[in-house]
Amino acid sequence: MKSIKYYIALALLCIFSSTSFAQTVEENDNLSLDNSTLNDQFEYVLKKSGNFKGTNGQMYEAVKRSMLLALQAHAVDSLKTLHKNLADTQIVVDNQAKEISDLKTKLSSTQSDLDKTNTEKNSMALFGLQMSKTGYNLLMWSIIGGLLALLILFIYKFKNSNTVTRQAKLALSEIEEEFEEHRKTALEREQKVRRQLQDEINKQKGV
Numbered sequence: 001m002k003s004i005k006y007y008i009a010l011a012l013l014c015i016f017s018s019t020s021f022a023q024t025v026e027e028n029d030n031l032s033l034d035n036s037t038l039n040d041q042f043e044y045v046l047k048k049s050g051n052f053k054g055t056n057g058q059m060y061e062a063v064k065r066s067m068l069l070a071l072q073a074h075a076v077d078s079l080k081t082l083h084k085n086l087a088d089t090q091i092v093v094d095n096q097a098k099e100i101s102d103l104k105t106k107l108s109s110t111q112s113d114l115d116k117t118n119t120e121k122n123s124m125a126l127f128g129l130q131m132s133k134t135g136y137n138l139l140m141w142s143i144i145g146g147l148l149a150l151l152i153l154f155i156y157k158f159k160n161s162n163t164v165t166r167q168a169k170l171a172l173s174e175i176e177e178e179f180e181e182h183r184k185t186a187l188e189r190e191q192k193v194r195r196q197l198q199d200e201i202n203k204q205k206g207v
Contacts, residue, residue: 045071 045067 041071041074 048064048067049062
């Protein structure tokens with residue numbers, strides 16, 4: 001009994017929700033419960049329903065139970081198909097989401113490799129440390145400049161040492177000449193004194 005009331009209520013719902021299609025349904029003879037859309041099947045049932053007067057004097061639409069059962073079966077099939085399509089669509093969406101996630105991971109890895117490659121391309125290794133080309137060139141030129149400064153200082157010190165050495169040699173030569181001159185003078189003075197002393201001795205002996 002409850003099932004019949006359910007089907008009647010369903011039919012009444014279809015009637016009230018489809019009043020705007022009543023004339024179109026009446027004019028359409030190609031509607032059926034087998035080879036049409038679910039909406040057309042509802043319109044077909046509405047078209048095939050009959051009118052009867054209730055005990056209270058109100059008019060009602062009567063629908064065959066077989067039509068309602070067929071309509072219910074088709075609605076269930078449609079829902080099953082819809083659910084299956086939704087499930088299939090969800091699987092496709094999940095697969096696409098996984099592919100997108102994998103692509104993002106690969107893209108991130110590729111971007112990381114690219115950044116690493118660019119860093120290595122724009123840098124130089126020094127003592128195991130990565131330096132930018134600008135920093136590397138600046139360090140190299142600083143080292144070269146320091147070495148050049150040390151070389152210039154060494155050359156200056158070397159020349160200065162040579163000058164001092166030459167001056168020392170010259171001074172030593174002059175000292176040696178003076179010493180030799182002094183030695184000769186002293187020797188001559190000693191010889192003169194000796195001669196004078198000998199002459200004095202000779203004089204004393206002659207006396």
